[in-house]
Amino acid sequence: MSVNENYQRAKKDYEKWGIDVDQVLEKLKSVPISIHCWQGDDIGGFETNQQELSGGIDVTGNYPGKATTPKELRGDLEKALSLIPGKHRVNLHAIYGETAGKVVERDQLEPKHFQNWVNWAKEHGLGLDFNPTLFSHPKADDGLTLSHPDKEVRDFWIRHCIASRKIAAYFGAELGTPALTNIWIPDGYKDIPSDRLTPRKRLKDSLDEIFKVEIDEKYNIDAVESKLFGIGSEAYVVGSHEFYMGYALKNNKLCLLDTGHYHPTEVVSNKISAMLLYSDKLALHVSRPVRWDSDHVVILDDELREIGLEIVRNDALDKVMIGLDFFDASINRVAAWTIGTRNMIKALLYAMLVPNDYLKQLQEEGNFTERLALMEEFKTYPFGAIWDYYCEQTGVPVREAWLEDIQSYEKEVLSKR
Incomplete structure (x- = not known):
């Protein structure tokens, strides 16, 4: 499955919680x-x-x-x-x-x-x-x-x-x-x-x-x-x-x-x-x-x-x-x-990519069970698929592919110093 296909699938998981992933990535670019x-x-x-x-x-x-x-x-x-x-x-x-x-x-x-x-x-x-x-x-x-x-x-x-x-x-x-x-x-x-x-x-x-x-x-x-x-x-x-x-x-x-x-x-x-x-x-x-x-x-x-x-x-x-x-x-x-x-x-x-406002609401309501459950579940949401897409869209290597660039740079530049 392509980076974009993984992204589109992951997006739906986050959208269920009112998270606009495209908007998130635009905002991240400005930081x-x-x-x-x-x-x-x-x-x-x-x-x-x-x-x-x-x-x-x-x-x-x-x-x-x-x-x-x-x-x-x-x-x-x-x-x-x-x-x-x-x-x-x-x-x-x-x-x-x-x-x-x-x-x-x-x-x-x-x-x-x-x-x-x-x-x-x-x-x-x-x-x-x-x-x-x-x-x-x-x-x-x-x-x-x-x-x-x-x-x-x-x-x-x-x-x-x-x-x-x-x-x-x-x-x-x-x-x-x-x-x-x-x-x-x-x-x-x-x-x-x-x-x-x-x-x-x-x-x-x-x-x-x-x-x-x-x-x-x-x-x-x-x-x-x-x-x-x-x-x-x-x-x-x-x-x-x-x-x-x-x-x-x-x-x-x-x-x-x-x-x-x-x-x-x-x-x-x-x-x-x-x-x-x-x-x-x-x-x-x-x-x-x-x-x-x-x-x-x-x-x-x-x-x-x-x-x-x-x-x-x-x-x-x-x-x-x-x-x-x-x-x-x-x-x-x-x-x-x-x-x-x-x-x-x-x-x-x-x-x-965390529903922060909802989690704050749960805390105010004293609903610590749901708060803890969701905070833990979001740790394994498909965050990596969003990250891969962000890298691809900004023109940098996806996942560990950047290591190849470093290895080439080390061979061609760093090793000659």
């Missing part, structure tokens, strides 16, 4: 996922004075074919995007600028250092997002940046974040879609601190200085990201969830939730509805923690489906800015992008 560039080169970047990875971040594996130049990285992204349905975005870190072989300190970065990325994004109809890079740098060697006791160090990182926001605003103006600029810092202590408050006061003051420079939200949207712990900051992180949630709400910034940045039994899906009551928008970095913030490639597990459901059932597709953040060097890096992004889209599609 962009921000794909992180750093999966392609193990967060190395292209600084002339490239530093060793630091900041409590670790990438494991040495699979051949890592991108070593901006051109290679963009080529790898193009290959991944050709295998992923829909139109999406690319998320850059400041270390991915191109300075023509000159050493340019991070607080001196300008839009011109990212012009090739902008030209490429225009060519492919992509939006760009941005992140200042407050790690892998001599001024972050002691694990402190915006909360550093030394004002000179703090000021350097403040200037870097301001420069990054201006670069992102340039992206927004040139590409006609606002860039999300997300600030994450590694600041914290390995052992129990004697003073938790003072570093947080310094971080707050630094953020205030950064955001004093007003930038039109038409071009740039600011976000701040928390973390529970990192390598070298096991006992205390300055920018905790509570710190950034309070700061974001008070200062009208987005709070970015990373799925790996919480206690192992704490899930981001449960936070989305609570935070949307008080925030017009949220941002996500979707990853997969295994025992810790290990940033494994996203799979279609229970938590990813719950994230999709929370976004969709709460009519928040235009309120939650979805980005990815994983880096696995033990497998083909282009395949990692493809697997993770396709799974994020699958989670949204799955959620859009």
